[in-house]
Amino acid sequence: MISRLVLPALVLLLSFAPAQAxxxxxxxxxxxxxxxxxxxxxxxxxxxxxxxxxxxxxxxxxxxxxxxxxxxxxxxxxxxxxxxxxxxxxxxxxxxxxxxxxxxxxxxxxxxxxxxxxxxxxxxxxxxxxxxxxxxxxxxxxxxxxxxxxxxxxxxxxxxAQRYVARFDEILARVDERLRSAAPPRPRVLYFSPGTLTQPHLVAEWWIRAAGGASVTDDGRQIESRSFTMEQLLAWDPQVLIVSSREDADRVMRDRRFAGLDAVRTGRVLVAPCGAHTWGNRTSEQPLTVLWAARQFHPALFADVDVNAETQRFYRDLFGVDLSAAQVDEILAGGPRAAAKAR
Missing domain, CATH: 3.40.50.1980 (Nitrogenase molybdenum iron protein domain)
Incomplete structure (x- = not known):
């Protein structure tokens, strides 16, 4: 009798007890x-x-x-x-x-x-x-x-996390060792937004330097972006220009103000690759940025480096995604051209 009374009461009590965190x-x-x-x-x-x-x-x-x-x-x-x-x-x-x-x-x-x-x-x-x-x-x-x-x-x-850190360090060390051994002349490089005449991200100073380039905006600043005038750009006369989109590259090639720059005259206006994010900005893909840029700045020195294969391996090993050769080509060319699907 007691058990028949106690059991329902216990169930009722437990129903009001707070859930275990x-x-x-x-x-x-x-x-x-x-x-x-x-x-x-x-x-x-x-x-x-x-x-x-x-x-x-x-x-x-x-x-x-x-x-x-x-x-x-x-x-x-x-x-x-x-x-x-x-x-x-x-x-x-x-x-x-x-x-x-x-x-x-x-x-x-x-x-x-x-x-x-x-x-x-x-x-x-x-x-x-x-x-x-x-x-x-x-x-x-x-x-x-x-x-x-x-x-x-x-x-x-x-x-x-350690696998990512190891891949980061390995790529950077490989590029650095080759640059130290050959000590090639460093081309003058500018990563910039042509519409605003700004170098938008401090991290670009690092990856340009790590890839064997000499960033013309690398002045030891601590702020994220750096603005400059057209006169200053002409005085720098970069040998390589890097932008974040095909639209910006087209703007540089069409705008007469840029026509006299060494990079424009020699056809070295590059679009930074874009996968999860634009490689020229802050992104987990930054080691690939250095490898890609080293290949662009010093094509003979890094002629044996297969950036496509390295990119495919990076996304497979770290992101867990197998990309096709065509997808890797698209990323290295600056990302998709088609409009993004509406969300």
């Missing part, structure tokens, strides 16, 4: 802030510089965990390979506003286990809203390895 752990982001995250990460949202952050998630093989689509600015054809590397994201909504701030309502509804951002103010606002957010800082070239190692810890994939 999922195991959690504390990580320190790149600002040193302690962030509590679940033991196992199943769902991750990326906010702000989404193509860049996605490339980092791809690099440790966790592309299927992303729960957001690309923001409006990244829905152009240039970023078409985002949906090749993570096809499911093509139908997902963006989680940010036009000014790249987080769309809190959408994020709360998506309920990610963690949000990744490269903007500290966004990380702070997300935490105040109850969402675990990791701030990823990336100013210097070596920082990309630290970011990937942090993500390896986040996803429980330290070996994948």
């Amino acid at each position: 999922a195991p959690a752990r504390v990580l320190h982001d790149m600002a040193g802030d302690a962030v509590t995250v679940p033991e196992r990460i199943e769902r991750v949202a990326t906010v702000g510089a989404v193509p860049v952050i996605n490339s980092l998630v791809f690099a440790i093989g966790e592309r299927t965990r992303i729960v957001n689509g690309l923001p409006e600015f990244a829905r152009r054809s240039r970023w078409g390979y985002q949906s090749v590397f993570a096809p499911h994201t093509a139908e997902l909504p963006s989680m940010q506003n036009a000014d790249r701030t987080p769309r809190l309502e959408a994020l709360l509804q998506a309920a990610p286990d963690v949000v990744l951002t490269m903007d500290r103010a966004s990380a702070d606002s997300l935490r105040r809203a109850g969402l675990p957010a990791l701030f990823l800082a990336w100013r210097q070239p070596e920082d990309v390895k630290k970011v990937v190692q942090l993500l390896g810890e986040l996803f429980g994939r330290p070996q994948a």
Whole structure:
């Protein structure tokens, strides 16, 4: 009799008992802030510089965990390979506003286990809203390895992170050894936006130097971008010009102001490759940037380097995606030409 009374009462009591919290752990982001995250990460949202952050998630093989689509600015054809590397994201909504701030309502509804951002103010606002957010800082070239190692810890994939770091170091060491041995003259190089006459990213100073070039804007600055005048550009007279899109390359070739530059006269106006992101900017593909640029700056010295094969191997081994030869050609030519599918 007693057992028949106690059992229903016990069931009723347990129904009101709080659910056992999922195991959690504390990580320190790149600002040193302690962030509590679940033991196992199943769902991750990326906010702000989404193509860049996605490339980092791809690099440790966790592309299927992303729960957001690309923001409006990244829905152009240039970023078409985002949906090749993570096809499911093509139908997902963006989680940010036009000014790249987080769309809190959408994020709360998506309920990610963690949000990744490269903007500290966004990380702070997300935490105040109850969402675990990791701030990823990336100013210097070596920082990309630290970011990937942090993500390896986040996803429980330290070996994948180490595999990326090893590939990064191996490619850079190989290029550096050959440059040191041959000591070729360094061509004058400019990576720039012709519409605004700016060198948009500090990281370009590093990869141009690492690839055996002499960046004409490498003045020791600490700020991200550097503006210059047309007069200064003519005085520099770069031997190689690199832009981030075919449209910019066409603009350079059509604009009479650039006609007298050595790079234009000799046909050395190059479009940076674009896979997960534009290789000339910050991206997990940065080691490939150095290899590609070294081949462009010193074609004879690196004549035996098969950049296509290296690119195909990089995406297969690190991103976990087998690309066709035609797809690799497209990436190395600056990314897709066709308009991106509407999302």
